[in-house]
Amino acid sequence: MLKLLVKTALISTLFIGSAQIAAQPKAHIKLGMSVALSGPASHIGQQLKQGHELYFNYANQQSDIKQPHIQLIALDDGYEPSRAVDNTQYLIRHQHIDALIGNMGTPTTHAIKEILKRHQLPLLMPYTGAEFLYQNPGFPIFKLRASYLDEAQEQVRYLVDELGHTKIALFIQADEFGLTLEKSHRQALKNKGIEPVVIARFRRNTNDIAKALTQILTTQATAIAMIGTYEPLAAFINQAHRGGFRGTYTSVSFVSSASLFADITVPAHVMVTEVLPDPNTCHGDICNLFRNLSKAHQQTMTYQSFEGFVNAYLFSKSLQHCDYTKLSACIATAMPRTLSTDKSLQSLLNQQQKSTSQRPVFRSYLKY
Structure with a gap:
């Protein structure tokens, strides 16, 4: 054997x-x-x-x-x-x-x-x-x-065309991954005549989100496109709810939607783009x-x-x-x-x- x-x-x-x-x-x-x-x-x-x-x-x-x-x-x-x-x-x-x-x-x-x-x-x-x-x-x-541009366009279609959001923040991992998605989301938003209200960053492989959370909560954002792994994104959503945010979140397939959803402990509205069916x-x-x-x-x-x-x-x-x-x-x-x-x-x-x-x-x- x-x-x-x-x-x-x-x-x-x-x-x-x-x-x-x-x-x-x-x-x-x-x-x-x-x-x-x-x-x-x-x-x-x-x-x-x-x-x-x-x-x-x-x-x-x-x-x-x-x-x-x-x-x-x-x-x-x-x-x-x-x-x-x-x-x-x-x-x-x-x-x-x-x-x-x-x-x-x-x-x-x-x-x-x-x-x-x-x-x-x-x-x-x-x-x-x-x-x-x-x-x-x-x-x-x-x-x-x-591609991540495909996913970004789908998220913007959901946030803007289907839900009517125009004040959208970006919460992104500070590395090549985040930079790629920042460009993709900027392009997708630009196609709708929209600019991000703020771009807040955090370090890869950390839950160091406090500064980014403050940056976003001080704006009038009603939706947040999130780029990162499941732990910091879930931590952000949990803390943002305690800070009074009640808007919509999106993220890309990389995040692992099952892990993200499992770690969210507050009421939340999240859409994750996927590259395969359920x-x-x-x-x-x-x-x-x-x-x-x-x-x-x-x-x-x-x-x-x-x-x-x-x-x-x-x-x-x-x-x-x-x-x-x-x-x-x-x-x-x-x-x-x-x-x-x-x-x-x-x-x-x-x-x-x-x-x-x-x-x-x-x-x-x-x-x-």
Whole structure:
């Protein structure tokens, strides 16, 4: 039987599958992942990792000898750019990975872009909608999720067109992630003839929100677009309610809506844009398989674990269009072909949505 190998507490090396060694396909693919498995954003990284593993485990157990064995090596970067750089270098030099998949975060992804350029290493379906990834970044890439501009436009459509807000504040993480979303929200608001009433910032991986809270509460803002991880955003909403704010909040898919909603302890009206439909209620083969496998393994179903699962599904199905010995050269171009021809993926991404974006944007709500 295949065994789970753990190099350190920070490294999860998964040989996925339990088929007999004699029945394993000869081809072997190594994928790397750098996500937050510890720290304030760890729930996001843990769920992403879990979702990828759930499908790869399933795929490796299938009897199709044409499918290669997929090994996922997930490293913890704590949502810190310097650690993401170290992880990427380790994965390339010592693990000789074929591609990165599901990497988490704008600042962490931005920090490794020169490494990816130098090695021409594919970056597949990163958990970020940063605009620089949509503008020929100089290395092989495939993006499944909507861009942050798509998400910002959907939030502004909701706040302005549907709810009538015109006095909107921005509460943003002070790094590349926040800067990307600041630009996106400014552009989306400008298209409606609106400027933010204030832009307040806080430091990444902290709940240091007091100054930003004061800045926003001293304005006449009736809505706040929030950019960050779930802990500081929930803390802000809880404290803003105690400070008298009764307006509307929005945030982007990165936040993990389930974690955000769980940490909010006051009455609040929050809309979070999502890049996939609700895994608990969506329809189709992929949704059904995800729910069945999650229940069988007693795993919680979240947007993040579902996104990881869909990423792994799309990667596995794209292998039929690639020469395994030249995977790094072909996988990023094979995946669009799979996306356009796989009926299960088309059914998933074309489910009912309010968004008019080219890439689908969905919504989740907290209202009480």
